[in-house]
Amino acid sequence: MAKISSIKVDSKIPEGPLAEKWTNYKAHQKLVNPANKRKLDIIVVGTGLAGASAAASLGAMGFNVLNFCIQDSPRRAHSIAAQGGINAAKNYQNDGDSVYRLFYDTIKGGDYRAREANVYRLAEVSGAIIDQCVAQCVPFAREYGGLLANRSFGGAQVSRTFYARGQTGQQLLLGAYSALNYQVSQGTVKVFTRYEMLDLVIIDGRARGIIARNLVTGKVERFAAHAVVIGTGGYGNTYFLSTNAMGSNGSAALQCYRKGAWFANPCYAQIHPTCIPVHGDKQSKLTLMSESLRNDGRIWVPKKLEDAKALQAGKKHPNDIPDEDRDFYLERRYPAFGNLVPRDVASRAAKERCDAGFGVNNTGLAVFLDFKYAIQRLGEDVVRQRYGNLFDMYEEIADTNPYKEPMMIFPAIHYTMGGIWVDYELQTSVPGLFAIGEANFSDHGANRLGASALMQGLADGYFVLPYTIQNYLSDQIQVPRFSTDAPEFVAAEKAVTDKIAKLMAIKGKRSVDSIHKELGHVMWDYVGMARTKESLETALKKLAEVETLFWSDLFIPGAADTLNVELEKALRLLDFIEIGKLMAYDALNREESCGGHFREEHQTEEGEAKRDDENFSYVACWKYTGDGQEPELIKEDLNYQYIKVQQRNYKN
Amino acid sequence: MDKNISFTLKVWRQRGPKEKGAFATYEMKDIPGDTSFLEMLDILNESLVNKGEEPIVFDHDCREGICGMCSLYVNGHPHGPATGATTCQLYMRRFKDGDTITVEPWRSAAFPVIRDLMVDRTAFDKIQQAGGYVSINTGGMPDANALPIGKDIAEEAMDAAACIGCGACVAACKNGSAMLFVSAKVSQFALLPQGKPEAAKRAKSMIAKMDELGFGNCTNTRACEAECPKCISISNIARLNREFIKAKLKD
Ligand SMILES: Cc1cc2nc3c(=O)[nH]c(=O)nc-3n(C[C@H](O)[C@H](O)[C@H](O)COP(=O)(O)OP(=O)(O)OC[C@H]3O[C@@H](n4cnc5c(N)ncnc54)[C@H](O)[C@@H]3O)c2cc1C
Ligand code: SF4
Ligand code: FES
Numbered sequence: 001m002a003k004i005s006s007i008k009v010d011s012k013i014p015e016g017p018l019a020e021k022w023t024n025y026k027a028h029q030k031l032v033n034p035a036n037k038r039k040l041d042i043i044v045v046g047t048g049l050a051g052a053s054a055a056a057s058l059g060a061m062g063f064n065v066l067n068f069c070i071q072d073s074p075r076r077a078h079s080i081a082a083q084g085g086i087n088a089a090k091n092y093q094n095d096g097d098s099v100y101r102l103f104y105d106t107i108k109g110g111d112y113r114a115r116e117a118n119v120y121r122l123a124e125v126s127g128a129i130i131d132q133c134v135a136q137c138v139p140f141a142r143e144y145g146g147l148l149a150n151r152s153f154g155g156a157q158v159s160r161t162f163y164a165r166g167q168t169g170q171q172l173l174l175g176a177y178s179a180l181n182y183q184v185s186q187g188t189v190k191v192f193t194r195y196e197m198l199d200l201v202i203i204d205g206r207a208r209g210i211i212a213r214n215l216v217t218g219k220v221e222r223f224a225a226h227a228v229v230i231g232t233g234g235y236g237n238t239y240f241l242s243t244n245a246m247g248s249n250g251s252a253a254l255q256c257y258r259k260g261a262w263f264a265n266p267c268y269a270q271i272h273p274t275c276i277p278v279h280g281d282k283q284s285k286l287t288l289m290s291e292s293l294r295n296d297g298r299i300w301v302p303k304k305l306e307d308a309k310a311l312q313a314g315k316k317h318p319n320d321i322p323d324e325d326r327d328f329y330l331e332r333r334y335p336a337f338g339n340l341v342p343r344d345v346a347s348r349a350a351k352e353r354c355d356a357g358f359g360v361n362n363t364g365l366a367v368f369l370d371f372k373y374a375i376q377r378l379g380e381d382v383v384r385q386r387y388g389n390l391f392d393m394y395e396e397i398a399d400t401n402p403y404k405e406p407m408m409i410f411p412a413i414h415y416t417m418g419g420i421w422v423d424y425e426l427q428t429s430v431p432g433l434f435a436i437g438e439a440n441f442s443d444h445g446a447n448r449l450g451a452s453a454l455m456q457g458l459a460d461g462y463f464v465l466p467y468t469i470q471n472y473l474s475d476q477i478q479v480p481r482f483s484t485d486a487p488e489f490v491a492a493e494k495a496v497t498d499k500i501a502k503l504m505a506i507k508g509k510r511s512v513d514s515i516h517k518e519l520g521h522v523m524w525d526y527v528g529m530a531r532t533k534e535s536l537e538t539a540l541k542k543l544a545e546v547e548t549l550f551w552s553d554l555f556i557p558g559a560a561d562t563l564n565v566e567l568e569k570a571l572r573l574l575d576f577i578e579i580g581k582l583m584a585y586d587a588l589n590r591e592e593s594c595g596g597h598f599r600e601e602h603q604t605e606e607g608e609a610k611r612d613d614e615n616f617s618y619v620a621c622w623k624y625t626g627d628g629q630e631p632e633l634i635k636e637d638l639n640y641q642y643i644k645v646q647q648r649n650y651k652n
Numbered sequence: 653m654d655k656n657i658s659f660t661l662k663v664w665r666q667r668g669p670k671e672k673g674a675f676a677t678y679e680m681k682d683i684p685g686d687t688s689f690l691e692m693l694d695i696l697n698e699s700l701v702n703k704g705e706e707p708i709v710f711d712h713d714c715r716e717g718i719c720g721m722c723s724l725y726v727n728g729h730p731h732g733p734a735t736g737a738t739t740c741q742l743y744m745r746r747f748k749d750g751d752t753i754t755v756e757p758w759r760s761a762a763f764p765v766i767r768d769l770m771v772d773r774t775a776f777d778k779i780q781q782a783g784g785y786v787s788i789n790t791g792g793m794p795d796a797n798a799l800p801i802g803k804d805i806a807e808e809a810m811d812a813a814a815c816i817g818c819g820a821c822v823a824a825c826k827n828g829s830a831m832l833f834v835s836a837k838v839s840q841f842a843l844l845p846q847g848k849p850e851a852a853k854r855a856k857s858m859i860a861k862m863d864e865l866g867f868g869n870c871t872n873t874r875a876c877e878a879e880c881p882k883c884i885s886i887s888n889i890a891r892l893n894r895e896f897i898k899a900k901l902k903d
Contacts, residue, residue, distance in 0.1 A: 053790075060789035072711065073777050075817055076719040092797060131793040136786055137840060137847045139810040146800025164810060170718055171813060178785035185781050193774065216766055245713040280684060284691050285715050393716070396734075396741055399686070462790050511701040513694070557706045563767050565709055566701065 002589045002633040005623060009636040012423040013117045018642045019099075022121045025424075026467055030474035037062035040473055041225040041481060043210055045197045045252055047074030049169070049454055050437025051231030052176035053461025055191075059183030061466060063473075066223060067180070068192045068212060070247055070568075075177045078233055078245040079457065082169020083290040083390070085151060085161035086454040088126040093150055097158040099123045104643060106452060109155040109342050110417070110445020111595035111611065112645045113265070113619075115638065117424060122443050125463040126455050130162055132462055136175040140164050153450035154291055155342040155650075161451045166290055166389045172454055176461070195221075196568065197252045198496045200228065200259045200433065203488045207433035211492050218562040220496055222484035226476045227432045227469060230256060231461070234416035234438040236269065238576045238583065239528075240520025242413035243275060243288040249572040250579045253420050253439055257582075261428040262621035262634060264421035264441035266579065267587035270448055270596045271529050272414035273346035276397055277366040281517075286412040287397055289369070290390055291450040294339045296374035296383065297407070299346070300326040301358040301367050308358045318360065318368055318406050329353055333606075337650040344447045344596045344609070345650060347411035351529050352607060354410075361408050370406035411529065415453060417444045417596065418586070421621045421636075425468035426460060429621075432476075434469060436460035441619070446595025500560050503570050508553030512569040515554060519546050519577060527584050532600045536588040543580050550577060582622055582631065589633060592616045613645055656682040657744060659751040661696065663708055666757075669764045669772075675754075685745030689732065690715060690722065692744055710769035717741040717881065720816030723823075724769055725756040730820035730879045738818065738881040758823035762830070762866045773819050775865040776833065782861035783854040784837045786847055805843055812839040814882045821876035821884070827868030832876040834858050835892035836884045842895055852902060855895035 014025040032040065040063055044055040047069040055067040069077060089102035102123040107114055130148070134140065140162050141149040150159040164171035183189040194215040201209040201222070209224040235250025236242040257263045274289045302308045303325050310316035329349055331338045341349075350367045353359070360366050375383050380403060384391070391402045398408065420428050420435035422442055427434050437457040444452065483489075526539035550573065556566045593602040593609035594616070602610045619636040658681045666673025683692055690712050697707035713721040722739040726732035732742045747753060755769065763771040815836035822830050838855050841847030847854075870889060877886045 057790040071713060071719070071721060072773055073720075073817065075777075076713055076721050078714070078719075080719045081714045081716060090796070127796075128791070128793070130796040132790060134796040134799075135788055135793040135846050137809070137813075137844045139806050139813050139840065139844065140796075141810075142801055142803045142806040144803050146802055147797050164813075167718065167814065170816075171810075174813065178780070179788075179790070181777075181781045182785040182787055185783075185785075191777070193777070245719065246715060247713050279686050282684070282687055282691050282695055284688070284694055287716050392736075393741075396737065396743065399743075399745065466790065509702070511698055513698060555701065555704070557701055557704060563709065563770075566707065 002585065003630065005632040005634045007634045009621065009634060010423065011115065011636060012425055014424065018116060018120050021117050022124055029467060029471045032470050032474050032477060034062050036477040038064060040064065040476060041066065042227050042229060042469070043068070043223060043225040044229045044231060045210065046077065046231030046233065046437065046439070047180070047191070048077035048079035048231060048233055048437055049173055049176055049457035050439070050461045052077070052173065052180045053458050054229055054231060054436055054465050055189050056176060056179035056183050057462050057466040058469070059186070059188035062188065065183070065189040066192065066225060067189055068195045068197060070194065070196045070215065072193055074180055074191055074193065075174060077173060078248050079173045079454070080170045081245060082454055083166045083288065084153065084292045085163035085168045085451040086129070086172060087153070087160050087451040088130045088162060088455065089123050089160060090127050090130060092148060093159045095158045097160050101158065102126060102160065105156050106443065106449060107445065107643055108648060109447055109449035111447050111609070111648060112445065112613070112617070112640065113594055113638065114443055114445030116640060116642055118442050121464065122456055122459050125459045128463055129455060129458045133172060133175050136178055138164065138171045138175040151292055152295060152340065154294060154340045154346070155449040163292070166387070169454060172458065176458070197232070197255065198571065199255050199492050201488055201492045202259055202430065203482065203486060206431045208482055209484065209489060211496050215568060216563055218560055218564060220493055222489045222493055224482035224484050224489070226473060226479060227434065229434045229436060229465065229469070230420060230439050231436045232439050234419065235576070235579050236413045236416050238519070238579050239413040239523045240516050241278065241283065241286050243272060243286050246285060249575070251572050251575040254575040254578055256420055256428065256430065256433060257624050259430065260624065261430045261433055262421040262623050263418070263582055264619050264621045265418035265586065266582040266622065267590060267597050268417035268446050268595060269413060269583070270343060270415040270417060271347040271411045273343055273350055273411050274369060274409045275412035276394065277361055277363070277408055277410040287393070288412070288414065289394060289407065289409060291343070293369060293387060293390060296378070296386065297339065297369040297371050298328055298373055299330050299339055299367055299369055300328045301353045301360055303327040305357055308360060311360045312362055312364050314362065327358070334650045341650045342447060342449060347529060348598060350411055366408040366410045368406035369409045371402060372406070375403065415448055417441065417446060417448055421619070425471060426465050427468070427472060432472060434465060436465055446597055500567065503554065503567065504556055504560050506551060506554045508555050510549065510553045510555060512554065512556070512566055512573050515546065515550055516573050516576070518549070519573070519580060522546060523580055523583070527580065527587055530598050530600050531587050533588065536584050539584045540581065543577060543584065547577050550574065585631065586620055586622065589620060590616055611647070656684050657747060657749040658682060659747060659749070659753055662752060662754045663769070664756045665708065665768050666765050668767060673765065683744050685743065687744045688715070688740060689724070689726070689742040689744065690740050708769065709767040712740055715740040718816060720818040723758050723771065723818055723820070725758060725823060727754055730758065730823040731881050736881060736883050738816070758819055760822045760828040762828060763819060763822065775867070776817050776819060778865060779830065779834060779858055779861045780837065783857040786841065787850060799845055801844060809840045809843040812836045812843070812884065812888055815884050816882055818881065820879050820881060822867065824875040824879035825868065826873060826875065827871055829870045830862050830867040831870040831889050831892065832880060832884055832886065834862055835888035838892045838895055839888040842891060852895050852899035855892055856899035859896055
């Protein structure tokens with residue numbers, strides 16, 4: 001049993017009715033006047049949608065911003081890879097959408113485990129994001145009449161997703177990058193590329209800077225500021241194989257955790273239903289096929305076990321199985337939403353069929369996503385126009401032509417809803433430390449709906465943080481710039497260099513990746529799509545073994561004071577192991593099923609997730625208590641005042 | 653099913669920007685055809701680390717052809733033999749048993765080598781900082797549908813905006829020109845009404861920056877277009893030239 005802390009959580013939700021909270025907040029928050037802004041330094045770590053939009057907006061307001069990323073250019077942050085789209089409650093389609101409906105869908109999609117006030121604000125600012133992006137020349141898809149086009153995504157019955165072909169994340173990020181470049185040209189933002197944050201510096205209880213390693217020279221450097229913003233993305237790579245980019249990591253979040261910021265809901269990880277199945281053991285990452293494909297593709301496995309067996313043995317071709325022998329299991333189980341059920345539901349349904357032996361590839365871990373019907377209905381040209389680049393991508397990887405035969409897909413780790421705990425102001429439990437984008441835990445509850453991560457990242461960066469951070473900074477204007485010679489900086493730097501020296505000195509036999517793969521197997525097998533008390537206890541034991549292996553047998557070639565990719569990976573792996581443990585603790589504690597967290601002990605007779613609102617309607621915040629010690633649990637109760645909490649129903 | 657292949661890999665290795673580099677040769681055995689090119693390098697690196705040696709350094713991140721990080725010059729082609737694909741989208745089934753595969757970094761004065769196959773492309777960021785934006789702040793924008801934009805115009809802008817900033821165009825060009833990259837950004841903005849007011853000025857300042865950073869002139873060899881993984885068209889260069897002339901006329 002987790003040790004429960006008596007700390008009372010203040011999430012700083014403003015007074016007033018739901019729809020007026022944000023307006024009230026903005027009307028009464030404290031501001032910083034323009035002359036003073038120039039005297040205040042803000043560190044923004046990360047240049048993804050969240051980090052770049054925040055850095056650009058803060059720069060535009062007149063603050064002095066230092067912006068960091070590990071890639072060689074801000075434009076290469078992992079956000080670039082988002083394909084499908086971004087939600088906004090514009091109701092351009094006149095199909096009944098509204099701020100309230102987007103809010104409602106997001107809360108429901110998150111299985112009633114997100115904070116009402118935050119999510120309402122997210123829906124409220126969503127429209128302004130689209131306006132901002134269009135003003136930046138983001139080339140969204142348009143209709144013949146010249147107006148913006150929309151598509152539908154899982155978990156919604158309206159069409160509110162804006163997109164730029166299959167490259168929405170790229171176009172939004174390039175928009176934010178252009179805004180950032182404008183600020184760089186104005187001298188308000190300085191960008192540090194190929195730099196990796198390795199620790200947070202705290203002075204008198206407030207976040208005052210970071211320690212970062214120049215990845216080209218290997219030099220460990222100190223940076224001071226009046227506030228620190230973390231926008232470093234999610235920790236899906238804990239599983240080794242995921243749809244995340246190779247460099248995506250959870251280290252900055254974990255550094256903050258070790259310095260006192262709470263880590264919230266770590267066990268909420270999203271498993272995306274439509275990824276290209278795993279092949280072989282040399283694979284380095286998994287490729288997502290956009291959820292938008294579920295608009296027109298139909299998901300099926302054979303009805304007859306003997307057909308599945310023949311497919312697995314390569315003795316039958318999918319096209320030879322007649323329609324009446326195909327089990328469109330999502331349409332069968334969820335008639336109202338069909339192939340557009342939320343991700344957690346679709347993923348579990350695929351697993352259920354494959355566990356029952358109906359998997360369709362040689363490993364038995366794949367289902368079909370079939371465009372035959374869409375091609376019959378719309379013609380190949382229309383399908384090509386909508387999904388051409390995705391089909392090409394699939395063909396290049398899988399070496400089969402999806403216009404001619406169904407795609408094979410399987411669920412994969414994709415997104416992490418958990419992250420650094422923040423209050424309504426996006427401030428963590430450490431004063432002066434803020435967290436935005438996927439790095440925080442805020443808006444998606446136990447399951448994120450498609451096209452809402454881009455929305456949240458940009459909402460945080462363009463329209464929320466630039467306001468709320470001023471409320472904190474307004475009483476910091478008398479605080480002079482910090483010297484990085486302060487003892488806190490010296491100590492933090494020493495701790496980092498000591499840790500690096502310790503890793504270099506292990507001199508074992510195993511490469512970082514080989515140990516990371518072991519971690520990934522433990523996580524997928526025991527903290528994956530279906531969890532039990534037993535599996536999670538096994539996970540904790542096995543994670544301790546992986547940690548021992550790391551400290552006894554890791555080998556990092558080369559030197560620390562120069563470019564060293566293996567060292568970079570080793571530092572991240574150490575943190576992934578710690579995150580793995582946090583995920584297991586959290587999953588063990590949460591004795592219910594909700595969203596992406598499925599405890600087999602807690603399911604309905606039909607195999608759906610069974611929540612326990614009586615006992616678990618809270619955010620689980622984990623507080624660091626020392627290395628090798630179990631963290632403490634702090635509960636933030638969730639009170640729903642405007643929405644009636646129900647069992648999610650996508651059936652009728 | 654893909655079959656396994658064995659081949660010889662010649663890889664450029666160089667400690668730092670000022671140090672001399674050389675090819676190192678590695679024999680690769682039984683690599684499955686469904687291994688990506690970068691996964692093949694992972695396999696090699698794993699074996700190097702297991703022998704106590706330093707792995708080959710190369711840039712990569714998304715491994716799905718969109719971040720623009722991967723940048724290998726394979727058998728004389730930026731991003732290798734496939735058209736319309738990045739290095740990370742290249743699969744070993746493209747190669748034959750017994751092949752010799754040569755891997756080099758981008759070679760261009762404006763992209764100095766950092767180590768092995770990793771080069772410094774910050775010059776591209778600097779060009780973008782010289783004008784690759786609309787000069788606006790955050791908030792207070794007109795409604796997104798206030799200004800209809802023809803579908804064909806939006807599509808053309810999207811074609812140009814698809815550039816991933818990888819630098820293959822520069823690596824492919826005998827003059828080391830960045831014109832395709834610059835023209836893609838200038839075109840995207842020049843086509844759309846929100847970008848028009850600054851179009852000419854933007855073209856001029858981005859070109860000036862490009863010249864200053866040591867990129868060469870464009871002599872219309874079209875090598876860039878042929879090698880661009882996103883099939884960015886050189887018609888963008890014509891549009892860039894038009895904007896540039898407009899700016900000159902205003903001077
Ligand atoms: C394949 C794929 C497709 C997706 N498609 C969609 C979609 O269609 N719609 C949608 O809404 N969402 C989608 N998502 C989710 C969405 O893309 C991400 O959640 C979102 O982009 C995260 O943005 P971010 O700014 O929080 O972080 P990221 O974009 O991950 O950026 C992290 C930044 O932090 C930097 N960084 C990390 N660690 C450090 C460190 N220690 N020091 C310094 N810098 C550091 C990185 O360099 C980078 O700049 C998709 C995700 C994937 C994987
Ligand atoms: S124009 Fe093509 S080759 Fe050049 S940077 Fe852009 S995507 Fe790469
Ligand atoms: S690794 Fe991102 S484009 Fe190749």
